[in-house]
Amino acid sequence: MDVYPDNDVSAYSGAPRPAWKRLLADIEGGTIDAIVCWHVDRLTRSPRELEDVIDLADRRGVEPATVTGEIDLATPTGRLIARMLGTAARHEAEHKAERQKRQRRQSAEAGKVSGGGMRPYGYAEDRITVIDEEAEVIREAARRMLAGESLSSVCRDFRTREITTPAGGYWTPTTLRRLPASARISGRREHTPRSADDDGLAEEVRADEEQLEELAQAWAAREISRKEWMAARAPIDARLEKSRAQLARMSRTSPLLSFIGTAEEMLSRWEAMNVSQQRAIIASAVRTVTAGPACCKFTARREDSVSR
Template sequence: MKQVRCAIYTRKSSDEGLEQSFNSLDAQREACGAYILSQASEGWTALPDIYDDGGLSGGTLERPALKRLLAEVAAGRVDIIVVYKVDRLTRSLFDFAKLVETFDAAGTSFVSVTQSFNTTTSMGRLTLNMLLSFAQFEREVTAERIRDKIAASKARGMWMGGTPPLGYAPNDRTLTIVDEHATLIRHLFARYLALGSVRLLQEELAGQGITVPARVSIAGKPLGGGSFTRGQLYGILKNVIYRGQIGHKDKVYPGLHPAIIDEETFSATQAMLADHLQGHRGRVNATETSLLAGKIVDDRGEPLIATHACKGKVRHRYYVSRALHHGGSDTGLRVPARELESLVTERLATLLADPLRLATAMSLTVTPHLLNALPARCTTLSVELGERRPSLVASVVTRVEVGAGEIGVTVHLPALAAALGVEQPVAGPDTIVLACAARLTRSGRTLRLVHDNGVLTRAVADKSLVRLVAQARRWWQVLRVGEIAVAELARREGVTASYATRVLRLAFLSPAVTEAILAGRQRAGVTGGSLTVEGAISPDWKAQATALLAAS
């Protein structure tokens, strides 16, 4: 008799009671084991490995034991997956469809020991979908209850968990003041009102060696320890908690915790921030804005600041390491702003180009209506990103880390969900990090962003190179008539004969290479100087494409 290898999978949404010697997971496993034993005459045998996910929601597939089980399925080492109920495997119709596809590809089936249905028939599949629909409905109702409870609790001024702001420590459903940190908070507000600028406040703190106090979160994660960033200072100065209030979405309620900043100081701070913001908006309308200002750091976490330089009437924008910008160091990053912004925008557009993959990353509940509407919403948002709307990019992208080998873009998923007009589950992730395969190529003190295939991230034609190609073709038109030699042409143009000969070779570039140069899509480092070096251009068009064009 053929042996049928059975794997038992168990799951419990909360970790309540898991510390008991015989818990819910044990009960599920025992019931599944008894069912497998009853099918011994069919060759069913339970595998010894245990696949338990305790305290994990069925609304996501990001579960350690489930991942191990799926790896075994893919390797062909499991014939049947046995669960106590179908909702132990998943509570999402969308995730269930993905699991069934994975099981079918590996020739694996699954059995629920308390629910009898046959998925080979249309009625069996209908029954299963109905069961999963109710499971998904139960999860959504639970999420709504949690949201309502949080809103009601905050309306009563309660602290509902999370990382407390600097200056406070959690105390049940309220906050208590940490005197040492509260003194620093009062100092920040006072100095901002005296200086009138967050930038000057940040520079003063850095000059005095004042850093963010080191703390440890409730989960044991270390916090603080580095220099204050402008974003952190803005967040502190705007936080209503310091006034003794609790904010929830667009509403503010009196809090149960004591205030650190008095009403007069806090109101004066908000008025000054508002005045400066209005002035900033006026300047933005006049010049091109830096979309990623305040969000860019290097691979050591040091921020890059937005700056610009004017050459004639042309304004060149950069993101520059603070120490390099202020003259405190000769090393650091100077990244062309337009190239980096184009790279980030294109990566976001790539994310939006696959709506189903995006829905999975955001843990969205995919309904038939959303399946029809999501692609159109993604397309609309891609168009808005192409228009480089500052408010949209600022709300979706929270951090850009520029490393030596790649660019990491952190996307705030609740903001992206709001931009798409969809509701993200409470248990869904807050952020994802998109990796951009690009490397940094130094040209003097400036870094250029180049894709792994060798092409620049921002296709901008090299005007001097385009002029050189045009000059080569113009010279060749003169020479091909046969009335003048190269030496005479060189004398007439005021160049040496050898230089004229090297330039003339550009007239014989392949059409593909010529089109790439006109569009700015040639390989990084291909310039007029590199192409006029002796022996730089092969007469073979295939060799030219290999040397001068980016890899496909």
């Protein structure tokens, strides 16, 4: 007997479920002949996962059971009930996510302080009281960056002086870059709606792109060797490719909604986009590109003249 917990994993975000994947692998391997869970919506988080369980139950003879009552996946009626329960659970998860999204937007429009997570640098836990020492660090960083000093140089100096982030870690060029660009350091409330589908992937893509840019700057300034630069960017490139592919699978048309307009408007928006945003637009508009060998036909009209 074994326990397969997937704690703190949203039912709607689509985030990976390691324990769920391990359970499916063990069922496929024939090491499990029965599954016990609290309720069917605790076992599967989507109708697609429920179909996986039904398929495995057919092929491997696994018998699922719940504390609230047994589910007989061997009969059409039992499968119907399981599918109805799974669909209802999915609807409730989506409805709850929509309510939370509206609530966050309303709080932002009302200027209320956002809660949760680590406190922002420069503010106390109430996110209103300014910490003078940290505020001076922000002003110093802004002055040095405006004077042309590199982010890497400022971060190294902060590390030497033991100036850390609210989490207790050292500053990196990526985190330091976002600090002076944040609206909250000027006392404003910032709200960036995020689709529940991407689960922060877009932010991860932007962070990885910034890291690649910082690596290029460090190499150009001869702070790192070419070998170090290539070794450092390899895992970032691989991670970027995977994240971009996931974003493309999640939605291929949504980027166009805010892009479509007149020719002048679309050209202006295109020029203001970064590489990742431009890639999303192309992926939304183009499904496949087929490249074939060039075919040229020549016809001889005169011995000294050949025209295509």
